[in-house]
Structures are given as structure tokens and as C-alpha cells.
Amino acid sequence: MKDNKNVDQDEFLVVGIGASAGGLEALKLFFGSLPEKTGMAFIVAVHLSPDHKSSMPELLQHHTALEVLQVTGKTEIKADCVYVIPPKKNLLVKDNHIELSELDSSEHPPHVVDQLYRSLGKAKGNKAVCITLSGTGKDGVLGIKAIKEEGGLIIVQDPGEAQYGGMPQSAIDTGLADKILAINRMPQALMDYRENLSAVRISSQPDELSEEEQEVLYDILEKVRKDTDHDFQQYKTTTVLRRIERRMHVHNVQSLSEYLGILDTQDDESKELFKDLLISVTHFFRDREAFKALKQKVIPELFKGMDPDEELRVWVPGCATGEEAYSIAMLLREHAENIDQPPEIKIFATDIDEQALQTGRAGRYPESIADDVTPERLQRFFTKDNHEYQVKEELRAMILFSPHDLLKNPPFSNLDLISCRNLLIYLNNELQSQVFNLFHYSLTPGGYLWLGSSGSNLKATEQFKAVANKYKIYQKRTSYTKRSLQDIPLQFNKNRPFNTRSRQKPSKDRVNIKELHQQLITQQYGPPSVLINENEEVLHSTAGMQTYLNYPEGKPSQNIFDMIIPELRHPLRNMFYQAKKEETDLPICKQVPAVLNGESHMIEINLHRVKEQGSPNDLMCIVFRKIREIEPLDVSEPVKREDVPEEGRKI
Template sequence: MAREQRPANPDPGTTVMAADSQGAAPPPAGADTKDPGRQGPSDATTEPDRTRAEIGPASFPIVGIGASAGGLDAFRRLLKRLPVDAGMAYVLIQHLAPDHDSLLAALLAEATAMPVIEARDGQPIEPDHVYVIPPNRTLGVHHRRLVLLERELESGRHLPVDYFLKTLAEDLGRQAIGVILSGTASDGTLGLKAIKAAGGLTFAQDTKSAEYYGMPGSAIAAGWVDFVLSPAEIAKELARIAAHPYLRHPPPEVSGGVTEIEDDLAKVFLLLRSRTGNDFSLYKRPAILRRIRRRMAVHKLERLADYIHYLQTQPAEIDRLFEDLLISVTAFFREPEAFDTLREQVFPHLFDERRARRRVRVWVPGCATGEEAYSLAIAMQEFLGDRVAGIGIQIFASDIDDKAIAKARAGLFDASIAGQVSPERLRRFFVKSAGGYRITKSIRDLCVFAVQNLIKDPPFSKLDLISCRNLLIYFDSPLQKRALQIFHYALEPNAFLLLGSSESIGAQADLFALLDKQRRIYVKKSYVPRVDYSFMTKIHQRPDEGATASLESTADTARRQPDLARTADRLLLAHYAPPGVIVSRDLEILYFHGETGPYMDPAPGAATLNLIKLAHKDLAVELRTSLHKALRNGQEIHRLGLRYRRDGAPAEINLRVLPMMTGDEIDHLMVLFEEVGRVADADPATDADARTGDDRPRVADLERELAVTREQLQAIIAELEGTNEERQAANEEIQSANEELQSANEELETAKEELQSTNEELATVNDELESRNRDLAEANSHLNNLLASVNLPILILGQDMRIRQFTPQAGKLLNLIGGDYGRPIGNINANIRIPELEARVTAVIEEMQSQVLELQDNAGRWYSVRLRPYKTLDNRIDGVVIAFIDVDDLKETERLRQTLALERRLATLVRDANDAIMVQGFDGRILAWNPAAERLFGYSESKAIEIGIEPMVPAAAWPAYRALLERLARGEAIEPQRLERRHADGRTLRVLLTATTLLDQHGRPYAAATTERVLGGKDG
């Protein structure tokens, strides 16, 4: 029923249902104020035939038209089709180069016969004129005059369309019309939002005709556009609605027509409730009517009865009307002063030591898209600072708009919030993402969003703070009273309530005490009379019953309770106010009036207020009889001349018993004692003479009979009194049991209400958890596919060195299986070991610096191991990510490259050396032979390779040389030695030989490299 979301209002600091509070300019003198909803039928195919004189010069609409790239052609096509006498003004806002003169006015003047003027500061806006924004300026509207300002950048961007449309909405309300034509980016989206919230109409160019679809597409996607048309069709539609009553005449509620259309509104409310389950009948009429009138203007309808028929035949229009009633215009940190007051006066109490032992619970009813809830979460984290980790916070945010709740749960907001949130907060609490800014996980986890009806659904309970801003002002008094009672029930003792700047607790001052008048902060009063907490609407109630019945039940009951004093005074005055008492049906005295002492003679014993026991014994019998007769017959009883003894002397009174009726039942009795006077005692002489008469025996008999009668009567009275005492005791026991049952019943009702609140809270949390589980499952699916697709061994470790996640490739490399999740990495016998792993992980976490090292696995393959910090969504370091990149091929390639380079260098060195350099096999074969060897020993390289080393060694020295080769084959180090060589011409040469063993890639000897320097010929 209730929209927990504030009526729309062009002020970004206000949310809700349909705020046209700014309204339009007042109608001119003599303007027609007749309720348009009662006019005759309109022909949707023809234009309304109204002259400018009928409309009035001051009530014309103003059309704000925004465009950017490709907008000039769209402007021309729009102006060509606009009639020159539609009675509307047009203001064109184009993105212009700031340092060039504009020819826009001259170019557009060719497309229309209306005057096309470049806007001037303070210029009044006239109908059937076209105004163009000048370059390097920002244009606004104030009191139907153009206002030029220096060009300003909003969050680094120039947004002239948004600025103009917002000021137009604030100035004209329902008479503002917004049009977005071709252009890039998103300028104009927020402007159309403000116009629609103010009750105006909105247009956007369609994708087929727009050269650039950025600006109109952004507004359409955001849901703020009523008509999506080509420029020519927009012109036609503007001409059609130019004289529609919604744009021209005062709202019917101003002219006193609300009561006349109440029956039609009841039908609209019934249709809304049947389709959406929400009842708007207790909302204030003006806002509801304006939103309905706006929808009627969209559909070319002037009579409310016609719109009702349209709702019945087009059920989808009910959904669109519902969305219009729930336009949410909100922002981060609305009214910053209120947040300052919360930090100064409320948060210190919420987070004191006593409360810090448990979770602080906050409720934001009517949260819209979540900005208010997130703002509170951010403000609390800023207030707590370093203490935030040790204090639990839970913020419940509810709304009846499931689309708004879905957006709030996503936590993604467009780039325009940069104008609402400081750069420091953007950096700390938001993450830049595609399409805008996403709230950080640390803030998101504090908020639980739920679709909930404030009035109909059970509330949250045991709350420390409720923030309900600019919602109550759109409720009628009964609904406001119910909402405040709900808040009182939901809050803990001495907890806080924050309302909007235009709201107050009104007549519910007995529930809340004022803490800060300017910021509307209240504290719950803990000791108050019992409040009616019958929150749930009974499903069997009729539409005209519902909430109103339970809202007024307490007041009706109070009105039915009789005011005993006032009733007594009225009756006593009517009968000259003799002394008397008021008794209940049980004859218990409830009220004394006047001096009743002479007629009362309390008996010794337990104190009592029973009239028969208190009454004079001479009057008790007659009093009892009269009271019982009055109760039985319901009529006034009047007894005359009752005699009794007062202070030992005879006296006489008249007794009157008056029934006090409530409806058809007797609730109380009034007993009046009317004094007659004292009776003189009989003269003794006269009495002696009387006794000499004949009637003395008869008198004696009568006296005896009277004595017997008195005795019998006394016995009956005693028996009756005993019976009454027993009945009274039983009645008291029954009353005691009834009170106990009533107390138990109240406790059960309270427990039931708390259980309903708890169930609602659990359902809300469950809904939130289901949403998060879906998101988590999707994220896990993405992560698993990503890890499976990345052909890299990746291992994620926590700060405690336990395994959190790994890829299949890492499982093969590190010998990991599914059961290793949560095990310390030190317990795993991996194929590759990272030296000082724990110290490296600690250094990466503490210094937030990556480390890279190269290691070999057990098979000798090389890996580049990279350790990087593991960052959570809220930028906390909570572990390390280790990636193993196989670089064995790169290593081998590098080794070969180095080998080749070395070989090239060695080849050059060998070729140019003056000493003989050769490579010999351990069997005496020559594998390589440099030019110096050819020159010193006289053998060519081919010949030396052919014959081997043996012919070059004297026969006597060959065994020793062969032993030298065997030592080299074993890898032994050989000292330089002096040997003999035989020249090709037969000469013997003495040489100094230096030998080195050559190893293959596996480290095994395969040849010997020798360098021989000739010392001189033995024969020469």
C-alpha cells in the first residue's frame, strides 16, 4: 500500500512518490479553474480548440530541448514541424565550443517563422519564441526569466542540458517539458529525471532518426522518457498537448474539485491494489492526483472516467502509473547538516561501550535505490575509524519498488554521483567500474535490502536508529499515526528517529521526545501509555475498512468510555443536586457527590465500597430493593418517606435511583438521598391516652408481627450478604484469573508481533542471501572457468600459509588434490620448492611488493615464480597469489643462444690465435684444428682429422700421452705439461700443452680441448 520511497521531487535531496510540490505558476485572473476531470469527452484525433485568450498568457509551458553531436539537423526538423502559435516557448541547449562565436540562432531561424533569439541574462520568456544558449555559458530559468551563468564544470564535465532542465523543473513543475535529441554521452538524463519527478512530460529522439544515440539512449535506458519519437513526431505531439488542461489549468485540488472525483479515485486505487497489492488511498490527494493527471496527458485523455476505462482495458498502464507514483529522486548525503548532527549527537550513543557489545541495527524505510542506506554506512565507518572492525553494524533498507531494490542491491551508480560524493569518499568507498562507480564490499556487506511495505508488512525490531526522510509528508494523518506507532514499536528504548526537514511527529509527541528540532531527530520515549500495535491489515476487510478501522479503534474505544464525573454533574443538576453516589452493577461505589455521611453507617470489619454495607442499617433493605428493581426494569425508582434514625433522632428521606445507560445497557446507577426533615418524637401523655383505647391488642399484634418480620428480614439479609460475599469472592477470583489471562494474552500478542517481525527479518535476510548466493555462484562459475582456461599453475595462499585455491596445472606441478584445500602448504611434498616461502609471503603481504624468482622443479624444468599480494574487494591484503610460469623453453633457447654466441666468439678466438688449438677425442681422434696448428705442425685440418693425433706423437711418448687422455676422460684436472710433437716434415718439436675436459649438457666428459705452444724444435 505505502510506497516506502519518497514522492518524486526535482530536488535531488528529496525522494518519493510524486512530488509536484513546486507546482506551476498561479493562474491568471479569470482563468478557467473548472476540474478538467469533469469536462466533456475529448476527441483524441483532433487538437483541442482553445485560443490564447482562453489559456492566459502566464500559464504557458516551456520546452527545454537538449542536443549535442548531430543535434543541428534534429533541431531543424523539429522546428519545421512546430506550429508558430502553439502557445509554448522553446529553449535550445546545444553543446557549443566555448571559444567560438555561435551561428546557431541564424541557422535555425531559417527553419521556423517564430523569432529565434540568442538568450540574454534576465530576459523574460515569451510564448511562441525560440531561445538559443550562447557559447561558453550555462543557462537556467528563474521565475520564467533566463539566467546566464559562467560556464562551470560538474565533476570535470560541462553538462548544460542537465542544468537547464533541472532549473526548468524547479521553476515550472508540471508545465516543464524536456526533449533530448541526437548527441553523445549522457547529458540530459538527470534533467529529464527532474522534470518527470516534478510532473512534467519528457521526450527523446528514437534510434532510427538520431545520428548519435548516446544522449537519448541514456535517458530512455534510465526510464525517464514518456515518448520516444522522431523530431517530426515530437513536434506533432508537442502541438497536441500544448493546450491540454494538465499543462494549462490549475490542478483540480486547488479549485476545490477533490470531493467530486473521490469515487473515481477509489476505482483507481482499487485497480492499483488489485494488480500491485499496494493501497494508495491513505496518501495525500494532491500528489496522487497530479501523477494521475500526468498519465492522462500522456494518453490524450481529459476525463478521469476515460482514464479509468483505459486502465481497465490496458492493465500494463496500471504498472506504468504505479511506476510514476514511485518515482525516486534521491542522492548520497542529502542534507549534509543532518549527517553532521548524527555524528555529533547520535553516533556517540549508538557506539558507546554499552551498545558496542551487540550489533547496531538501523532501518531505512523508503530507501529507493539505496543512496540513503549507503550514506549512513559510510558515515558510520568514518565515525568509527579504526574501531570499525570490532563493532557490528546492520542496516536494513526496504522499499516496495522491486526495481529500485534490485538497483540498490547491485550497488552500481552512474558517474553523476561524483557531484554528490567527495573525491576522498569516492576513492575510499567506491570502485571505478564500467558505467560508473560500484560501492565497496565493506559498505555493501553492512546493508540488507528488502522489498517491504512499511504499513502492511511486519516491521523490523530492536532497532537503534530509523532514518525515514521526506516520506511522512505524503501520508494522510491516519497513515502518519500508524507509521509513527510502527517506528515506536520497532525502536529500542531511548533509540533514535531521523525525519526529513519538512516532517515532524505531529500529534504523536507522547511517543517521541525532540532531540534536535532543526534536524528533526527524535528519541523514543520508553514510558508511555500502551500503544495500539495492530499493524497487520486483515485480509477480509473491505477496501474502505483496512487500515482506517484499526487506526481509529483506540480512539473510538476511548470515546465510548463514559465520563462519570460529567454525567453525574449533568444528572445532579437536573435534580437540584442532592447528595448521592454512583455505583456499578455490582453495587460498588464509584463516585461520591455531596455530603453522603448522614446516610452512611460503615460496619466494623474489612474496608469496602459496597453501598449496602456502607448504607445506614435502617435504609439498607429499601436501598437494596430499589437498586435491584432499577437494574431489572431499567426505570427510575422513587421511594418516599423512608424513616431512619440519625444521631439517635428519627429522620425521613426520599430515595431516588436513576439508571445510567450506555446504549441499551445499564452500566451504572445513581443513588440520590433527598432530605425531607426530622420527625418529632411522640408525646408520652398522648401515647398513654392511646393505650387506654380498644386498639391496644391490635397494636401489640402488629408490633409482634413487625418484630418477627424484622427478624426474618434480618435473617434473609444475613443469608443474602453471605451469598454475596461468596459471589464476590468468586468474582474476585474470576477477575484475577481474567487479568492473568489478559496479561498472558497481551504477552502472546507481543510475542506474536515480535515473531512476525523476526520472520519478516529472516525472510528479508534470506532474500538477500539468496541474491548474494546467486551472485556468488555466478562469480564462482566465472572464476572456475577462468582458472580452468588459464594454462598456468596458480596457487592462492592465505596469511596462515593454508591453501585456498589452485588451478589444475598447479595441482599437477605441486602434487595437489581436492582434499588439500585448507592444508598448510608446508605439508605438501611439491615437485618444486620455494626457498624461505613463509618469509617471502610475509614480506609480500607487509610490503605489498611483488617478488619474482626462477626455480627448477624436480625434473629440471625452469619456472618463473611470481608472488603477488592477494587483495580483497575492499583493498585489504589477505594472502598471496603465486603463479608458476614455465620458462624452460626460454631458458634452453637462452642457453643455446649463449652457447652459439660463445662458440662464435671461441671460433674467432681459435681462428686468430697464435697457438695450436685442437679438440681431441679420448680415443685420439682430432675433432677440430685451427689454422695455427696447421701452420706449426705442417698438417692441414682435413689431414689432421683423417690421421688423428697418434702420428704426431713420438712412438716412445705415445703410452704416456694415452694415459693423459684417459685422465681427461675421467674429468681430472691436468697441469700444463711439456711434450714432444712430430712435424709433418719429420722434425720433433717441444710444446707446452694445456688441456681442458669438455662436458655435454648432462655434465659428462665427451672431448678434450688442448692448447699447444711450440717451445722449439728438438732437431733444429
């Protein structure tokens, strides 16, 4: 193991170590395994009794040549020193100093590890390392996410080795741990990481990459796309390279080509890079002043003029593990309680990370969320269960967590508020502009858009006006009348470096039937529908059509009139006949009573000819909508046969 005796004070690693029960023995073993000179600094946060003086510095000093100090005030961080937490205090890293803050006496147990990790990640970026050792509970779970988002390294003690495996296992369960190691292997992992940080020199600027590096970068992202079905070529190159470089540090490789070899030989690495590319710092009521502005300037306006039978609709794209969606839900619920007859509230929380969505649906969070949620809200909206807080069903019922890719799936519509504070930072300006157009389309007149404090570049002033510019809260201008939907998937700059490889493009005169159909139905706000040709064959159907046709959704090749439910067969045949007559104006609309799943409804059928550029000229789209429930139909009576000419019956 190599020593590092001459270290630039701005370059050395700062290692945060968290532990609880059984932590002292683990710390003795760890520091006893280190060389005399490490070129790193170590900050130790453990759960201490508030009633006794801590003797931990003296106990650890017997096991290491490094200088061990108990922090008593603002302290400069120096290499080859160990800084130990005092009782009744939090340790916070700011720039190159450690500062103390008072420990909340109501915290049982305290969240000193989370506080340390959060501040360490923010202050030190990829020079931050956190190590979680023996202990009980979940302290540190929220903090390691901040470490990873900032590019640092996460090491966890093997729970099988730990005297108490609760804290290590909780860290592992987040899916964010980079290395799960026995203590005696940790020093070498730290040295390897430090040396790799100084050895890897990949430019984050696209125009500074060599042609070979551009090709390898393209291959890396193609590998991720094939393995995960998500395309990150539309993300900012700087962000993509930073996350790839972090994975290179974890694997101790120094070039993009070497990392591509890791991707090709290790089956799980694509998923690990996928998680790194998605990681974002989110917690309850992140940026409290911004939430205060939302509560004061937006929330009351959302409820104005809404009747109890209406729906207040909110969309949180890029919701991650759900903290922001639940935070907004709490504000809406609190305001609704002051209204006699409030509207129904529906929040759509979407992401492409299914594991994160599962966390949101479960609504279970570590007890350290008490650092972000007031005691009143914890009591009102959560129940305490061991070391976790469970969101109450009342709040969970307001939110639908759903997989959705903002860049390739049709958007939600008729929205009153969109909160997109975690996603836009990853997208380049060109793609951001397209997303803003999509948001403008999705919002109701006067609807609100809330963006993150950094990374967003909203310049579409003709579309939105600032409500609270400091907190990136905007309102849709009602005077801007253009309301056309962006092409889905959204387009991106074809000149980006990792798109330089030539790829065969389809002819402009040919259209993929499925993609065309999805675009058409997006324009119709998503009701069940089918796409048919002049031979009455169903080319594609959307979800929900099984109510009207006797086949599962997909791509059948069967006659529409053989499958349509009996009540709709003859009205639809009549409409199809009308559409075939050249003099008939389209679209054609008809309302027909029908029994669906045992209940009687009035059904509206819309038929129109497909005229999109590049599409075949014989396609028709049929859209079905439930208008209202009606008095029960007598299904024993024969279906009325409409007056359709014999020619039409043969169509």
C-alpha cells in the same frame, strides 16, 4: 496543428531540450517542425566546447520563426522564444527567469542537461516538459526524475532515429519516459499536452469530488491494487489525484472515467500509474545542511558505548533507488574509521518498487552524481566506469536492499536510526501517526528518527524529542515506556472518498489463520515458528521452518510430530503434554541440543497458547531460536527419550 497566439505568461509551457553529439541536426529538425507561434518557451542545453564561441543561436534561427537568443545573464522567460546555453555555463530556471552558473571545469562531460531539468521541474511543475535528443552518455538521467516527480512530461527521441542513441537510451532505461517519438511527431505531442492541461479540471480536494468521481477513483485504485498487489487507498487523496491527472495528460483524456477506460484496455497502464505514484526526488546527500546536522548531532552518538561484537542497525524505508541509504552508509563508514574497534554496521533499505531496489543493489549511478558527491567521497567509495560510478563493494556490503511495504509488513526491530524522508509525504495525518507509533516501537531506547523536510506531521512529543527540529531529527524518549506493536497492516480512515463503496466485512469473531500468525510472530521479532491446533496439525509456518521441519514453508496440514527433526520430537511432545494440562502456566520454554544443517546448536523452544481476541481457542504457537553453537553431537547415538507419560505420547 493549432496555434496559440495569446498565452498567459504564467500558464505557458517551458520545454527544456537536452542534447550532445548529433544534437545540432536534431535541433534543426525539431525547430523546423514547429509552427510560427507555439505559445511555449524553449530552453536548449547542449555540450559545447569551452574553447570556442558558440554559433548555435544563428544556426537554429535559420530553421524557425521563433526568436532564438543566447543567454548572457538573468533573463525573463517569454513564450515563443528559444534560449540557448552559452559555453562554460549552466542554465538554471528560477521562477520565470533563467540564470547562469559557472560550469565546473572538472566535469567531463559536463552535466548541463541534468542541471537544467532539475531546476525546470522545481520551478514549473506540470508546465515543465523535457526532451532528450541525440547524444552520448547519461546526462539528463537524474533530471528527468525531478521533472516527473513535479508532474511534468518526459519526451525522448527514438534512439533508432538519433544520430547517437546513448543519451535517449539512457533516458528510456530509467523507465520514466512518457513518450518515445520521432522528432517530427514531437510538436503535436507538445500541443496535445498543453491543450489537455487547460482542459482537465479535477479537484484535488476529496470533498469536492462528485459521487460519480469518487466511485471511479475507487475503481481506478482497485484496478491498480489487483494488477500490482499494492493498495494506494491509504495515500493522500491530493497526491493520488495529482499523479492520476498526470497520466491523464499523457494519454490526452479529460475525465477519470476516460482514464479508467485506458486502464481497462492497456495492459501496462496500471504499472505506469504505479510508478508515477511511487516516484520521489532523491539524490545523494539531498539537503546538505540536514546531512551536516545528522553527521554532527547523531552519527557520533550512535557509536557511543557499542562493542565490536554488537551491530549498529539502520532502517531506510522508502529507499527508492538507494542514494540516501548509500549517503548514510558513507557517513557511518567515515566515522567508524576513526574508532579502533567499531561495531558492525547493517543498513536495511526497503521499498515496494522492485525496479528501484534493483538499481540500489547494483550500485551504478550516472556520472552526474558528481554534482552531489564530493570528489573525496567519489574517490573513496566509487569506481569510475565509462559514464557511470560504481559503488565499491565495501559500501554495498553494509546495505541489504529488500522489498517491504511499511503499511502491511512487520517492521524491523532493535534499530538505532530510522531515516524516512521520502515516504511520509504521501500519507495522511492519521496514517502518519500510526507510522510514528511503529517507528517508536522499532527503535532502541534513545534511537533516532530522521524525517523529510516536508509532508511529515510528528506531534507525538511524548514519544520523541527534537534533536534538530529544523532538519526533522528526533530521538526516542526513554521515559515513554509503552512498547506495543501497531496492528499490521496499518489501518486508515474508512471515511475517505474512495472508500465509500460498501464492502462485505468479515465477522469480528472469525480470524484469518495466516494473518493471525503473522501478527503473533511479529511480536516475537520474527524467528521461525509454527501455528498448530489441538490435533497436532500445523496450520501455518514462517520462513526458516524448513530447518526444523521436513516440508517447505507454506500451509501444510500434517502432524507436527511426524515432521519435526528427531532431536526435538520428544522434548516438544513433552512440552505439548504439559500445555494440555490445565494447571500448567504458559508459556513453556525448553532448551534442547540439536544438529541443524550439519552443525550442533542449542535450540530454545517456546510454546504458548494463542489468546488473541477472535481467534479459535485451541491454537498454540511454537517458536524456535538458535541460542548458540555447541560442541559437535554424536548423531550416531540414539535420541534420548524423555520421561513422558504414556498419555502424553499419544497426544
